[in-house]
Amino acid sequence: MHTWHWQTWDGRPYLTCSLLDRWPHGFFTQHFQSLSPQELTPILQPDAKTYRVRQVHGDRVLKTCDIDPVPPPPATPSLLPADGLITAAPQESVWVCTADCVPALVADSQTGQVAAVHAGWRGTAAQILPQTIAQFQREGSAIADLRVALGPAIAGAVYQVATAVAAEVGATLQPRLTAEDRTDLLTSLGQLPDTPILPDPEPGRVRLDVRRVNALQLAQLGLQPEQVAIAPYCTYQQPEYFFSYRRTGQKQVQWSGIVSL
Structure with missing residues (x-):
């Protein structure tokens, strides 16, 4: 476009x-x-x-x-x-x-x-x-x-962050959830079209597309x-x-x- x-x-x-x-x-x-x-x-x-x-x-x-x-x-x-x-x-x-x-x-x-x-x-x-x-x-x-x-x-594909960081950033998109609702928040964000949260093989980590x-x-x-x-x-x-x-x-x-x- x-x-x-x-x-x-x-x-x-x-x-x-x-x-x-x-x-x-x-x-x-x-x-x-x-x-x-x-x-x-x-x-x-x-x-x-x-x-x-x-x-x-x-x-x-x-x-x-x-x-x-x-x-x-x-x-x-x-x-x-x-x-x-x-x-x-x-x-x-x-x-x-x-x-x-x-x-x-x-x-x-x-x-x-x-x-x-x-x-x-x-x-x-x-x-x-x-x-x-x-x-x-x-x-x-x-x-x-x-x-x-x-x-x-x-790029999100290579930007590994802690789940706490992803939750703090992602909370700006889900006003009904806070960063403390980490699991629910990341699950919700993961269901968005073209999600900014991508999986990472390391426990407690995800990839984040800022x-x-x-x-x-x-x-x-x-x-x-x-x-x-x-x-x-x-x-x-x-x-x-x-x-x-x-x-x-x-x-x-x-x-x-x-x-x-």
Whole structure:
């Protein structure tokens, strides 16, 4: 339904999604590791200001008017803690860094406003993406006008977690059950079409598809399938393109960003 395209800059590959064609954006690969968001922004839009936050695996969403633009290198930015960042004006680029966590880029087709969201399992359990959508709605956005692209992240087929982790994340999809109702919760989630919970041979473990959980959270808010795109790429399984903390144990990241219209 939505297509993902490899682009190149200076011989280095990065991804774009047809769902966000109107907005300058990119899910950058490990080949750009030497470049900061301030240096990546001109690839998308030379005149845009650059904004980012200090990611903390939480549910806090900030607006660009709440923070200062990131200064050019070699200055060290002073970053506020948050995991979602929404633009307040045109020509603003917002950025998140990820390895195995989910980078989500959100756009409003009517206002041109955009957001960048960092959604690991903890942030997903804290419903960082629904919190971001709620902020869009407070700004006047309609659900039908939103577009969300979920970029490269670790795939559910290879992401082993404890059942307690899966239950904490899955509880966001089953409001009648809590994470303490672990067995019933995981059984219920396992019966969903295209379930985010997959079996694992190790006792007390399952495989968790975090991007699928985020897509289901968006569906519960009323976003239709055509408003959400999921990248067909796995950070763990494709080392030629992406860093993966689960694969190497090293804290290396790739950046994803989008510019408001």
